[in-house]
Amino acid sequence: MNAAGENLTLNLALVTGGSKRLGREIVMGLAKRGYAIGLHYHRSAKEALDLADELEGEGTPVVMLPGDLRSTVEVRKIFKKIDDSGFPLKVLVNSAAMMDRKSLTKMAVREWDSLFDLNLRAAWLCSVLAAERMVVGGSIINISDVGAKRAWSGFGAYSVTKAALNSLTMVLAQTLAPNIRVNAVALGLVMPGASISPEAWQDLVQKTPLKRPVDVKAIMNTIAFLLDNGYITGEIINVDGGRQLI
Numbered sequence: 001m002n003a004a005g006e007n008l009t010l011n012l013a014l015v016t017g018g019s020k021r022l023g024r025e026i027v028m029g030l031a032k033r034g035y036a037i038g039l040h041y042h043r044s045a046k047e048a049l050d051l052a053d054e055l056e057g058e059g060t061p062v063v064m065l066p067g068d069l070r071s072t073v074e075v076r077k078i079f080k081k082i083d084d085s086g087f088p089l090k091v092l093v094n095s096a097a098m099m100d101r102k103s104l105t106k107m108a109v110r111e112w113d114s115l116f117d118l119n120l121r122a123a124w125l126c127s128v129l130a131a132e133r134m135v136v137g138g139s140i141i142n143i144s145d146v147g148a149k150r151a152w153s154g155f156g157a158y159s160v161t162k163a164a165l166n167s168l169t170m171v172l173a174q175t176l177a178p179n180i181r182v183n184a185v186a187l188g189l190v191m192p193g194a195s196i197s198p199e200a201w202q203d204l205v206q207k208t209p210l211k212r213p214v215d216v217k218a219i220m221n222t223i224a225f226l227l228d229n230g231y232i233t234g235e236i237i238n239v240d241g242g243r244q245l246i
Contacts, residue, residue, distance in 0.1 A: 145158075
């Protein structure tokens with residue numbers, strides 16, 4: 001599913017965890033903005049293939065990028081495939097993440113390591129490898145969470161990874177300037193996970209000041225704003241309906 005020929009004039013946007021849920025919506029939004037898509041996925045091969053078929057049916061070139069981001073070897077293979085595609089890498093969205101709802105005192109070391117390997121280490125490694133390939137004007141956007149600034153029970157390790165991701169965003173912004181900009185979008189409630197009941201989800205939504213989950217369109221509008229405004233770097237923008245206030 002790799003494009004060729006005249007389409008190689010397009011810039012590539014790489015979205016990690018791009019086959020499902022929020023990552024899929026980001027992929028669709030970037031495709032509408034005219035990017036070729038680097039579609040990373042891990043276990044969601046069917047969803048990724050279906051999405052690629054949909055995008056290519058609409059004329060968007062897609063580079064399929066399977067791999068476990070917790071593996072350095074597999075991450076390097078992903079970027080080798082990007083090199084081989086011929087598309088210049090312009091945008092990286094670090095969207096892949098996992099959440100483990102356990103108390104910090106109940107987590108096994110391997111669970112802690114796995115969470116950090118995906119939520120933080122992978123974002124760092126992908127950013128470094130992307131920066132090596134980006135031309136002037138490249139943009140990296142990290143998908144963070146307002147939980148980075150809160151101490152919500154049961155989400156301790158996840159919150160720590162997102163706080164570290166915010167710090168990484170600022171340090172990378174300083175390190176990669178002036179040629180590459182790095183920002184983050186910190187989200188509130190977006191989509192309910194499989195483990196939460198509809199009643200519990202609605203309870204969380206009603207506690208949010210705007211009393212509704214984050215609209216995917218609002219997320220994409222913020223990403224588009226960060227891509228278009230070439231004078232913003234090192235920022236963490238909350239798109240959370242006021243959830244950080246509770």
